[in-house]
Amino acid sequence: MTPTTHVRRKAVVTGAARGIGAAVARRLAGDGLAVGVIDLDEADCAETVEAITSAGGAAPAVAADVAADVADEVAVAAAVARIAAAFGPPTVLVNNAGVGPRADLVDMTTRQWDTVLGINLNGPFFAARAVCPHMVTAGWGRIVNMSSISAVGDAGRVDHAGAKAGLIGFTKSLALQLGPQGVTANAIAPGFVVSDMTGASARRLGLSFEEFRHRAEQSIPVGRVGLPDDVAHTASFLVSPGAGFVSGRVVHVAGGPVD
Numbered sequence: 001m002t003p004t005t006h007v008r009r010k011a012v013v014t015g016a017a018r019g020i021g022a023a024v025a026r027r028l029a030g031d032g033l034a035v036g037v038i039d040l041d042e043a044d045c046a047e048t049v050e051a052i053t054s055a056g057g058a059a060p061a062v063a064a065d066v067a068a069d070v071a072d073e074v075a076v077a078a079a080v081a082r083i084a085a086a087f088g089p090p091t092v093l094v095n096n097a098g099v100g101p102r103a104d105l106v107d108m109t110t111r112q113w114d115t116v117l118g119i120n121l122n123g124p125f126f127a128a129r130a131v132c133p134h135m136v137t138a139g140w141g142r143i144v145n146m147s148s149i150s151a152v153g154d155a156g157r158v159d160h161a162g163a164k165a166g167l168i169g170f171t172k173s174l175a176l177q178l179g180p181q182g183v184t185a186n187a188i189a190p191g192f193v194v195s196d197m198t199g200a201s202a203r204r205l206g207l208s209f210e211e212f213r214h215r216a217e218q219s220i221p222v223g224r225v226g227l228p229d230d231v232a233h234t235a236s237f238l239v240s241p242g243a244g245f246v247s248g249r250v251v252h253v254a255g256g257p258v259d
Helices: 019-030 042-053 073-087 110-138 158-181 196-204 209-219 228-238
Strands: 010-014 034-039 063-067 092-095 141-146 183-190 250-253
Touching: 010 019, 010 073, 010 110, 019 034, 019 042, 019 092, 019 228, 034 042, 034 073, 042 063, 063 073, 073 110, 092 110, 110 141, 110 158, 110 183, 141 158, 141 228, 158 183, 183 228, 196 209, 228 250
Parallel strands: 010 034, 010 092, 034 063, 092 141, 141 183, 183 250
Antiparallel strands: none
């Protein structure tokens, strides 16, 4: 089953106040979807919504901002319900919210571990659980979970790597479970993408962002680092009606192969 052309699809994008999430939200709105923007700070969410609604275009852009901690299952359920009330049932979900602080294993606190897994792994579970009934009822849906190349191993972030690897298993399991209901589930695994997270990594290493970026470019086959729009283009395809035969896959947006 595919959505009828005259019905505007509704999407939920978490962590959409800035960076990759904001780029995805803007791209989906440009594709004609109504977009529910979820992040911690409502004022930051409102900036993304303003960017969407002021962009113009042939079809009026529709977006709403909702403040919610994705690690809080009650808050996530309430945010999805609010978006559904504003637009109608969402059938597209992009789980983008994530954090990735660095710490050696022996220095990592239980609180940091729980925080990273709570946002990076529990959050997608809470959001998918809240949105999936709408997809199943519609007989159509798209889920995109934002993993990372860290999923193959990251010496400085065992918590982040563990969560992102777990997210891949979660994605593949959703694809198996929900495929018969017309719902696909895929993961995007970005490499070095210009963002607050990569900026923080540069500061931890005592480097300017320009130097950090230059070093990264030397190891990337295409000779440049990624931009949020690179990830947004991929998300746009995966949530499109035409991507219905792609499910349970991990797409590396990293400028080259990832082992």
